Amino acid sequence: MIGVRDVNPRVRAIRTPTSLQSQAAGITKQIAQGVRKPFAAVMDVSSGDPHRAGMAPISFVRQVLAACLHPELLKETSFPPDVRQRARSLLGACNGGSVGSYCVTSYGLPHVLRRVAEFIQRRDGGVISHSEDIIFSSGSQAALMLVLHLMASGEGVTQTGVLTPTPCPHTLPMLMDEAGVRPVPYQLSEERGWTVDAAQLHRALKTARRRCAPRAIYISNPGNPTGHVLDRTTIEEVIRFAATEGLVLLAEEVQQDSVFGQDRQFVSFKKVLFEMGSEYSETVELISFHSISAAFTGECGLRGGYMEVINMEPAVKQHLKSMQGSGSPALLPQLALELSVNPPAPGDGSYDTYAQEISHIRTTLSQNAQRACEFLNGLPGVSCQLPMAGVFLYPRVHVPQGLVEEAKTRGVEADVLYCQKFLEEQGVCLGPGCENGQDDQKHHIRLCVLAPTAALDDVLARLQAFHLRLRDTFP
Amino acid sequence: MIGVRDVNPRVRAIRTPTSLQSQAAGITKQIAQGVRKPFAAVMDVSSGDPHRAGMAPISFVRQVLAACLHPELLKETSFPPDVRQRARSLLGACNGGSVGSYCVTSYGLPHVLRRVAEFIQRRDGGVISHSEDIIFSSGSQAALMLVLHLMASGEGVTQTGVLTPTPCPHTLPMLMDEAGVRPVPYQLSEERGWTVDAAQLHRALKTARRRCAPRAIYISNPGNPTGHVLDRTTIEEVIRFAATEGLVLLAEEVQQDSVFGQDRQFVSFKKVLFEMGSEYSETVELISFHSISAAFTGECGLRGGYMEVINMEPAVKQHLKSMQGSGSPALLPQLALELSVNPPAPGDGSYDTYAQEISHIRTTLSQNAQRACEFLNGLPGVSCQLPMAGVFLYPRVHVPQGLVEEAKTRGVEADVLYCQKFLEEQGVCLGPGCENGQDDQKHHIRLCVLAPTAALDDVLARLQAFHLRLRDTFP
Numbered sequence: 001m002i003g004v005r006d007v008n009p010r011v012r013a014i015r016t017p018t019s020l021q022s023q024a025a026g027i028t029k030q031i032a033q034g035v036r037k038p039f040a041a042v043m044d045v046s047s048g049d050p051h052r053a054g055m056a057p058i059s060f061v062r063q064v065l066a067a068c069l070h071p072e073l074l075k076e077t078s079f080p081p082d083v084r085q086r087a088r089s090l091l092g093a094c095n096g097g098s099v100g101s102y103c104v105t106s107y108g109l110p111h112v113l114r115r116v117a118e119f120i121q122r123r124d125g126g127v128i129s130h131s132e133d134i135i136f137s138s139g140s141q142a143a144l145m146l147v148l149h150l151m152a153s154g155e156g157v158t159q160t161g162v163l164t165p166t167p168c169p170h171t172l173p174m175l176m177d178e179a180g181v182r183p184v185p186y187q188l189s190e191e192r193g194w195t196v197d198a199a200q201l202h203r204a205l206k207t208a209r210r211r212c213a214p215r216a217i218y219i220s221n222p223g224n225p226t227g228h229v230l231d232r233t234t235i236e237e238v239i240r241f242a243a244t245e246g247l248v249l250l251a252e253e254v255q256q257d258s259v260f261g262q263d264r265q266f267v268s269f270k271k272v273l274f275e276m277g278s279e280y281s282e283t284v285e286l287i288s289f290h291s292i293s294a295a296f297t298g299e300c301g302l303r304g305g306y307m308e309v310i311n312m313e314p315a316v317k318q319h320l321k322s323m324q325g326s327g328s329p330a331l332l333p334q335l336a337l338e339l340s341v342n343p344p345a346p347g348d349g350s351y352d353t354y355a356q357e358i359s360h361i362r363t364t365l366s367q368n369a370q371r372a373c374e375f376l377n378g379l380p381g382v383s384c385q386l387p388m389a390g391v392f393l394y395p396r397v398h399v400p401q402g403l404v405e406e407a408k409t410r411g412v413e414a415d416v417l418y419c420q421k422f423l424e425e426q427g428v429c430l431g432p433g434c435e436n437g438q439d440d441q442k443h444h445i446r447l448c449v450l451a452p453t454a455a456l457d458d459v460l461a462r463l464q465a466f467h468l469r470l471r472d473t474f475p
Numbered sequence: 476m477i478g479v480r481d482v483n484p485r486v487r488a489i490r491t492p493t494s495l496q497s498q499a500a501g502i503t504k505q506i507a508q509g510v511r512k513p514f515a516a517v518m519d520v521s522s523g524d525p526h527r528a529g530m531a532p533i534s535f536v537r538q539v540l541a542a543c544l545h546p547e548l549l550k551e552t553s554f555p556p557d558v559r560q561r562a563r564s565l566l567g568a569c570n571g572g573s574v575g576s577y578c579v580t581s582y583g584l585p586h587v588l589r590r591v592a593e594f595i596q597r598r599d600g601g602v603i604s605h606s607e608d609i610i611f612s613s614g615s616q617a618a619l620m621l622v623l624h625l626m627a628s629g630e631g632v633t634q635t636g637v638l639t640p641t642p643c644p645h646t647l648p649m650l651m652d653e654a655g656v657r658p659v660p661y662q663l664s665e666e667r668g669w670t671v672d673a674a675q676l677h678r679a680l681k682t683a684r685r686r687c688a689p690r691a692i693y694i695s696n697p698g699n700p701t702g703h704v705l706d707r708t709t710i711e712e713v714i715r716f717a718a719t720e721g722l723v724l725l726a727e728e729v730q731q732d733s734v735f736g737q738d739r740q741f742v743s744f745k746k747v748l749f750e751m752g753s754e755y756s757e758t759v760e761l762i763s764f765h766s767i768s769a770a771f772t773g774e775c776g777l778r779g780g781y782m783e784v785i786n787m788e789p790a791v792k793q794h795l796k797s798m799q800g801s802g803s804p805a806l807l808p809q810l811a812l813e814l815s816v817n818p819p820a821p822g823d824g825s826y827d828t829y830a831q832e833i834s835h836i837r838t839t840l841s842q843n844a845q846r847a848c849e850f851l852n853g854l855p856g857v858s859c860q861l862p863m864a865g866v867f868l869y870p871r872v873h874v875p876q877g878l879v880e881e882a883k884t885r886g887v888e889a890d891v892l893y894c895q896k897f898l899e900e901q902g903v904c905l906g907p908g909c910e911n912g913q914d915d916q917k918h919h920i921r922l923c924v925l926a927p928t929a930a931l932d933d934v935l936a937r938l939q940a941f942h943l944r945l946r947d948t949f950p
């Protein structure tokens with residue numbers, strides 16, 4: 001008999017998500033039952049889910065995966081030759097030539113890990129990457145969870161702490177809770193486009209050392225949800241900070257392909273680390289996370305990603321590699337990962353289609369972000385930093401005092417109440433800033449802009465109508 | 476900086492798998508490098524992996540999944556109409572009509588959960604099944620891990636204990652270690668075909684209560700690796716035992732479709748529970764596990780399964796449902812689950828092919844098991860219970876005293892050494908009984924018989940040659 005009091009305290013500690021998702025589900029149910037609403041369906045822009053929003057998948061990825069699932073398709077000529085060739089090569093890497101067999105290791109198919117290492121080495125201008133340092137996992141969150149679980153230990157002042165940006169990805173606080181790791185918040189600098197401020201890191205660490213044992217720093221670059229892309233100087237500062245303080249560097253670099261800011265390029269922590277010389281490149285423990293859920297591939301439903309693990313003690317890395325041992329990782333998302341980091345090259349039969357599709361996504365994302373940012377900055381009481389990358393905008397919203405009071409009496413955060421009312425009135429689900437770890441008086445909302453342009457325009461028009469009316473209601 | 480001593484004690488406790496897998500990988504590498512061996516390649520029959528062994532997948536499942544991945548295929552007429560219809564219906568259940576979107580809940584697509592509940596209700600002759608009791612997970616091991624993690628608490632005499640059969644599935648001991656749950660072994664009765672013996676349950680429980688807090692009983696039916704199918708009377712005994720002792724019943728029923736014993740049928744714990752009257756059906760907490768990796772579907776690489784959770788306190792069930800919250804479950808394996816529990820019906824365009832494929836698998840499995848069992852019983856010092864279901868044989872093997880001594884000096888289990896020598900000499904990887912939790916003097920080996928008949932014959936011939944020579948070497 002398991003009563004609530006018998007449940008693992010660690011499981012009981014998992015925060016329940018805000019009620020917005022269930023509110024959205026409730027409204028969808030009402031519409032299905034014939035209840036009339038001022039909108040036809042609920043739109044959820046609170047998370048980055050390009051396919052749900054109506055973006056199309058990359059044809060090359062889907063064709064190869066379909067052929068791997070049903071190899072009879074290889075006999076036909078309806079797929080381009082490079083699709084068939086890639087499918088044959090990937091099936092050759094699976095036991096028994098089938099995606100239905102178990103993975104040979106708990107950390108991924110050797111062929112896929114090699115191809116990921118090749119990709120990283122190309123990306124970083126030749127800085128070496130070893131396939132033994134690559135661990136496949138079912139998404140960057142699952143990978144991060146393994147690392148947090150690996151590091152979790154102690155209680156009170158000995159409990160493992162992880163320096164965590166404010167704002168952070170909205171999925172992060174729940175992961176830390178579940179792993180039993182204590183978040184140590186450091187504030188990003190909104191007025192400087194959400195960059196990392198070294199003084200904030202030192203301040204956070206100093207305060208934290210009285211409460212827990214900080215052992216890692218988590219950083220999101222390009223920033224989720226901020227869209228900020230770190231410059232090389234800041235990356236060097238963070239690396240020196242990690243080196244001096246003996247912290248493991250956890251670099252979430254999922255949106256590395258989706259940089260659209262005019263004067264900024266993505267540079268990986270790995271590349272900078274190795275260009276800082278052996279004093280750093282041979283000592284600083286770095287784990288970099290990537291995922292097929294990111295903007296361009298957008299395969300959130302397949303669940304795949306990898307981490308590259310640098311300078312970790314071999315025995316510890318071995319622990320990390322064996323942690324998925326209880327469940328051999330799925331094969332299809334591994335193949336999707338191989339395809340997403342090694343897309344068709346010029347001259348390949350699929351290249352033209354692929355290039356067009358990528359260009360369409362890039363243009364949509366860049367234009368949407370720019371236009372939506374301008375639009376939001378035109379609303380009274382709203383200010384939004386221009387993002388350089390990623391799929392989110394994260395504007396600051398002045399919530400009228402009357403609504404703040406109402407939120408207090410209802411026992412919810414003011415930004416949550418703002419989102420609840422918007423959802424109820426206009427059928428659009430935003431993400432409240434408190435989910436991103438912000439609990440101060442500066443309220444923010446999170447919205448994904450990777451959607452067909454017309455759909456995004458509709459969301460913005462609804463937000464304008466709601467926001468203006470709210471200001472009239474609570475003057 | 477993470478040193479080995481900093482690693483989460485729970486992670487450090489994970490047992491490393493026996494060296495057989497890495498030995499097999501080493502031999503495969505040698506062969507690739509041109510080292511000559513008396514065999515062309517290593518065959519691994521230690522786990523149930525039908526596709527690796529050369530069994531073909533179910534065409535219907537693969538066609539629908541391929542069409543879901545690449546909906547352009549729906550425009551062509553190369554797939555039967557029921558394949559296209561099913562693909563459309565499944566895509567309709569995914570956000571944005573794409574398998575690349577996130578799952579709407581942490582426990583599965585509502586459409587898939589409903590279809591699973593319908594399957595269970597059909598299977599159990601109308602005993603009601605509610606979709607709210609179904610939780611999708613990436614395989615039965617992942618599902619069990621969630622449950623163990625939910626129940627894990629305490630230390631010493633308060634640590635959660637789980638009654639565990641000897642022998643048990645070879646993946647179970649590692650899961651328990653990882654979850655921090657204490658296994659409480661109860662011996663199955665080999666001489667009675669590996670059935671459950673109620674006296675053993677009582678004995679195990681009584682002994683365990685001095686050492687930990689037993690809170691659940693795990694049972695595998697059809698038995699992995701024994702192939703035993705429990706009769707109704709024994710199931711009733713187990714249910715009464717769980718009821719009297721207040722234990723949660725964890726029923727691994729993964730191989731429910733693969734019964735080939737002439738005079739035995741699979742009856743689910745759920746069905747028996749509900750036919751024992753409200754005294755039991757309204758009180759006993761039962762969790763039943765199923766998987767798409769099982770014999771007939773055999774989609775081990777897709778990673779999908781479900782659990783049905785009966786009579787669990789609602790708040791506890793809610794915890795269980797939200798535990799996968801950190802990673803939204805993958806969509807394709809959910810669709811594969813829907814397809815495997817709702818195959819084509821007579822009259823559907825795919826039915827004839829489906830029926831032929833299932834019949835081929837059933838015949839192969841049944842004939843292989845029977846022939847292999849007879850063959851093994853013909854070897855001196857080997858005795859094998861005739862299995863009634865599942866994919867394994869689990870014969871007892873008399874290991875010569877000389878080999879037992881050699882194992883002692885090498886610090887390995889005698890059954891492991893037996894398997895190591897067999898692998899080195901003949902290139903076949905068996906499972907040693909100690910992986911199934913057996914640490915007594917009765918040595919066993921585990922081999923999967925779901926393979927093309929010629930491949931299995933080859934394995935048996937090699938085993939005979941090795942076994943007989945071993946007896947000559949150690950008289």
